[in-house]
Amino acid sequence: MARTAGGTRAEQARTTRQGIVDTAQRLFAERGYEGASLQDIADEMSLTKAAVYYHFRSKADILRAIVVPTFHALDDLLDVAETKRYRAERMRVIVNGMVDMLVTNREALSILMANPPADSYQTDKPVLDVTRQRAITLLYGENPSADQRAALYFTVGVIAAVPALADLPTEELRGTLVRTCTRLLKVS
Numbered sequence: 001m002a003r004t005a006g007g008t009r010a011e012q013a014r015t016t017r018q019g020i021v022d023t024a025q026r027l028f029a030e031r032g033y034e035g036a037s038l039q040d041i042a043d044e045m046s047l048t049k050a051a052v053y054y055h056f057r058s059k060a061d062i063l064r065a066i067v068v069p070t071f072h073a074l075d076d077l078l079d080v081a082e083t084k085r086y087r088a089e090r091m092r093v094i095v096n097g098m099v100d101m102l103v104t105n106r107e108a109l110s111i112l113m114a115n116p117p118a119d120s121y122q123t124d125k126p127v128l129d130v131t132r133q134r135a136i137t138l139l140y141g142e143n144p145s146a147d148q149r150a151a152l153y154f155t156v157g158v159i160a161a162v163p164a165l166a167d168l169p170t171e172e173l174r175g176t177l178v179r180t181c182t183r184l185l186k187v188s
Contacts, residue, residue, distance in 0.1 A: 017055045024062045029107045074131050099177040102162050110163040151187045
């Protein structure tokens, strides 16, 4: 493997790719998804637009690179919840973990809620559907009622509240979301 002054080429590529994601997230937050172009991202990083295209085929691919790690984190969270014997323990793990993700990713959520690109979820929708179904089964078993399924979908909808509650300090936001999600999920 070729080594350069800054590490291997693969390491440099990973660093550049992550820099593009981080820069895009900041620009999307500042200007909105539609307000930040690939050229803006390239300019911020002192790269050519072609260099950005080398790592990402489109702006939507960059957005996916911001969002998809959350899907993986949700799967990891459900793995932990699955180890819990009692429903109340599983609920606590899921609610606390989900709220931690929401609070940690406040900026990315603000981007998505402000101007969601039309194609941003289509590729990942099947993955999200499987994750939701897995959460429903973990919380309510194999035959959840309509109320239980609705409770999970409403809880997922709490995502829209995060940007709307941006004025709250982090711990207050976290407490509010934990209480709200727990109440929503406590259906029989």
